[in-house]
Amino acid sequence: MKSIVIQQPGKLVIEQRALPVPAAGEVRVRVSYAGICGSDVHIYHGHNPFAKYPRVIGHEFFGHIDSVGEGVEASRIGERVVVDPVVSCGHCYPCSIGRPNVCTELQVIGVHRDGGFSDYACVPAVNAYVVPPTISDELASMVEPFTIAANITAFLKPQPQDTALIYGAGPMGLTVIQVLKGVYGVQKVIVADRIDERLAMAKQSGADWTINNQHQSVADILAVDDIRPTIVVDAACHPAILQEAILLASPAARIGMMGFSGEASSVTQQSITSKEISLFSSRLNSHRFPQVIEWMKQGKIAPEKLATHWMPATEVEAAMHLFEKDPRACCKVLLKFPLDG
Structure with a gap:
């Protein structure tokens, strides 16, 4: 598979990597669409204090589960899912009061650990939320910004x-x-x-x-x-x-x-x-994905009004430049995967 990797600030490459195998409690997502966020640009420029390099960026992404790790029902294979990038410990004080987004051991997919700008990404199964058929593939990755x-x-x-x-x-x-x-x-x-x-x-x-x-x-x-x-x-x-x-x-x-x-x-x-x-x-989100998916399903929010550009993921550098430098015409850029063919 191929992944978009920030090797160091200012250096982005599309890199050939081994297909990841989901660990216990994880699912593997075959990525279809991913949105560019300001934090991705900040990591590219070296302005995010939490990112370590090299890093596969991307925390707004949608795809299909194609493999599961130990302890995850095989029936989940084939599900259309969006991924909550907040990975928490589940036992610290913030987690105990429903605030996993400020967990003392917080990891953010695409920042602290590799993200979704890749043909495949392994994520905790509990972070992969099913998307109803009323939400299109092209707009599903917009769930995360609304959270x-x-x-x-x-x-x-x-x-x-x-x-x-x-x-x-x-x-x-x-x-x-x-x-x-x-x-x-x-x-x-x-x-x-x-x-x-x-x-x-x-x-x-x-x-x-x-x-x-x-x-x-x-x-x-x-x-x-x-x-x-x-x-x-x-x-x-x-x-x-x-x-x-x-x-x-x-x-x-x-x-x-x-x-x-x-x-x-x-x-x-x-x-x-x-x-x-x-x-x-407010930082990130605390278990807001089901809420936003329901809002989108009911038509209470309209993500299509924010999505201004769809581009092949192979054109990621041009897409990031457009997102950063042309705010008059560009709001959200959605990358289309796979990179590999």
């Missing part, structure tokens, strides 16, 4: 009467918009971004109002109608956003942080406690 939105919104507990402000209309922001509108029925969703084309995508995903904050202050625009968001989500992941979000938010608002920047954010305790604002951070 990120499912995780942060589970903390925020949106209500229809909320006014939500989302910073960033990239893939994370767009999935949050769809979940707020399609699942929770939030009546007013405002989105701020600096790219008009991304704001147009936000509108297509259900945003009620968009703001280009390249030349306009979000604070000034909201002040005109005295709008105080009750939910704010930072999906742009810039350290300066947190303090602005705190200042703009309504008393008793909830703020969700999705960024992973190592830079300091300047905030004051008074600005938080004076309004009793609740701050939530």
